[in-house]
Amino acid sequence: MYKKLQAGSSTSAVTIVGVYKGTTRVPASLKDIDQTHKGALATALGRKSFRAEAGDLTETADDSLLVLGLGEEDAMTPRSLRLLGARLLRGLDRRKIAAASLDFITMLPEELGNEETTSQAVAEGIGLANWRIDFFDGSARERNDVLASLRLSAPSKPGMRGLQRGLTLAESTNYARRIAATPPNICNPTFMAQEARRLAKAQSLKCTVISFAEAKKRGMGGIVNVGQASTHKPCLIQLEYTPARTAKKAKGETIVLVGKTITYDTGGYSLKISNGMKGMKYDKCGGMAVLGAMHAIATLKLPIRVIALLPTAENMLAGDAYRPDDIITMHNGVSVEVTNTDAEGRLVLADALAYACKSLKPTAIIDLATLTGGVVVALGSWCAGMWCNDDRLIDTLLDAAEATGERLWELPLWPDHRDFMRARHADVWNSGPKRDGHPIQGAAFLSYFVDKDIPWARLDIAGVARVESETDICTTGPTGFGVRLLIDALERMC
Ligand code: BES
Ligand code: ZN
Ligand code: ZN
Numbered sequence: 001m002y003k004k005l006q007a008g009s010s011t012s013a014v015t016i017v018g019v020y021k022g023t024t025r026v027p028a029s030l031k032d033i034d035q036t037h038k039g040a041l042a043t044a045l046g047r048k049s050f051r052a053e054a055g056d057l058t059e060t061a062d063d064s065l066l067v068l069g070l071g072e073e074d075a076m077t078p079r080s081l082r083l084l085g086a087r088l089l090r091g092l093d094r095r096k097i098a099a100a101s102l103d104f105i106t107m108l109p110e111e112l113g114n115e116e117t118t119s120q121a122v123a124e125g126i127g128l129a130n131w132r133i134d135f136f137d138g139s140a141r142e143r144n145d146v147l148a149s150l151r152l153s154a155p156s157k158p159g160m161r162g163l164q165r166g167l168t169l170a171e172s173t174n175y176a177r178r179i180a181a182t183p184p185n186i187c188n189p190t191f192m193a194q195e196a197r198r199l200a201k202a203q204s205l206k207c208t209v210i211s212f213a214e215a216k217k218r219g220m221g222g223i224v225n226v227g228q229a230s231t232h233k234p235c236l237i238q239l240e241y242t243p244a245r246t247a248k249k250a251k252g253e254t255i256v257l258v259g260k261t262i263t264y265d266t267g268g269y270s271l272k273i274s275n276g277m278k279g280m281k282y283d284k285c286g287g288m289a290v291l292g293a294m295h296a297i298a299t300l301k302l303p304i305r306v307i308a309l310l311p312t313a314e315n316m317l318a319g320d321a322y323r324p325d326d327i328i329t330m331h332n333g334v335s336v337e338v339t340n341t342d343a344e345g346r347l348v349l350a351d352a353l354a355y356a357c358k359s360l361k362p363t364a365i366i367d368l369a370t371l372t373g374g375v376v377v378a379l380g381s382w383c384a385g386m387w388c389n390d391d392r393l394i395d396t397l398l399d400a401a402e403a404t405g406e407r408l409w410e411l412p413l414w415p416d417h418r419d420f421m422r423a424r425h426a427d428v429w430n431s432g433p434k435r436d437g438h439p440i441q442g443a444a445f446l447s448y449f450v451d452k453d454i455p456w457a458r459l460d461i462a463g464v465a466r467v468e469s470e471t472d473i474c475t476t477g478p479t480g481f482g483v484r485l486l487i488d489a490l491e492r493m494c
Pocket of ligand 3: 262265283342344345370371
């Protein structure tokens with residue numbers, strides 16, 4: 001693992017060329033390079049042990065030249081480029097290389113995109129794979145040597161731009177992952193508000209926090225009730241980004257991003273049983289995706305106005321905790337019969353959505369939440385569930401999902417689903433008496449808090465917010481899902 005990744009050229013950079021699987025002779029496009037390196041490439045390709053599977057990296061007789069396997073040519077996709085980047089990072093790390101020129105980027109098939117987009121994908125893979133949770137390593141941990149930095153370059157200007165963008169996006173994603181991994185004894189609602197203020201200061205965003213007392217005054221029954229049993233009181237965090245220059249297409253637009261930020265979900269009196277509570281520090285990952293996106297929006301100076309809302313609370317048990325059977329009133333006056341205190345995410349989101357509609361004049365809203373275990377059962381960790389009332393927004397998000405590899409699958413929300421959420425003793429209940437289709441119930445419930453004429457998309461990221469076993473790109477823990485997706489979608493709106 002490197003401490004720092006940078007895009008920039010270096011005279012001591014090792015050149016990385018690429019060959020497809022099964023290449024045993026120097027391809028015409030690499031003849032010059034082979035000559036410059038005195039036939040080192042030809043010798044390396046002649047070795048039987050090098051099969052050029054995607055990500056295989058091999059030495060040549062010349063220290064300044066490495067060969068990267070690209071795998072099968074027709075199997076390459078933007079997705080496999082990220083994987084390639086991740087595997088390359090491991091190869092460079094193992095060899096303690098401090099600077100590399102990624103010449104193989106110029107050789108990739110045109111169908112994969114231009115040099116900027118392909119470089120970006122490779123750099124994203126490199127940046128995401130270079131992340132570990134090591135900030136809680138104590139005295140019992142043997143330290144591996146951490147290399148200071150890796151400088152990456154590409155042979156063209158668009159290539160360099162792509163590398164820079166890819167590293168920036170990975171950095172914002174890794175920032176989201178770091179806060180997501182911060183344990184609940186440290187990361188509580190107060191910590192979240194402080195972190196948002198710190199980010200605002202560093203990135204010139206405007207941060208305002210609606211405190212517990214203020215939330216009570218404003219009738220935010222969801223945030224207040226879910227969070228009141230914790231020592232660390234709930235709040236609603238708002239981060240505002242106003243661009244110096246607005247894109248023509250984005251004039252008059254205000255996009256509101258909302259992220260469920262439950263710093264810990266015990267379930268409350270509807271207590272999570274067996275091992276169901278373990279890992280619930282990740283119940284803030286919707287908010288962390290939004291926070292990471294704000295980091296990237298400010299760094300990349302996106303020409304569109306964006307406001308982030310993070311309703312944050314810790315769902316705990318105490319004498320003053322809310323109960324199943326309580327009836328509470330939300331920010332927009334809708335009354336809710338609490339049938340299950342473990343369906344808390346929708347309660348805090350409801351207030352944030354109602355507040356957005358009432359006070360922020362949004363032209364579109366996107367919310368992200370680790371809302372239901374049901375979506376994990378339905379879609380696994382392959383994609384997030386999506387609900388959306390606007391065809392254009394659906395297309396934008398699906399295109400962004402395709403481009404970033406952060407996949408989405410649309411699920412239905414019909415009037416029948418909304419009717420199902422009508423309660424006996426209040427307007428709606430937060431969870432129906434039957435668990436049928438409960439990810440859809442979450443979306444149906446939330447639809448009572450968004451004005452009908454506002455384009456609104458909601459993503460249930462419970463299955464994709466973390467991985468339980470290591471992959472090439474992602475170590476065990478939070479994935480930062482949503483950061484790259486949101487940026488890509490926002491850029492399509494500019
Ligand atoms: N935070 C959970 C959802 C969750 C479960 C996320 C597993 C990640 C992994 C959420 O607050 C919750 O408890 N949802 C309930 C909803 C039910 C009470 C309607 C669930 O999924 O069981
Ligand atoms: Zn819950
Ligand atoms: Zn939850």
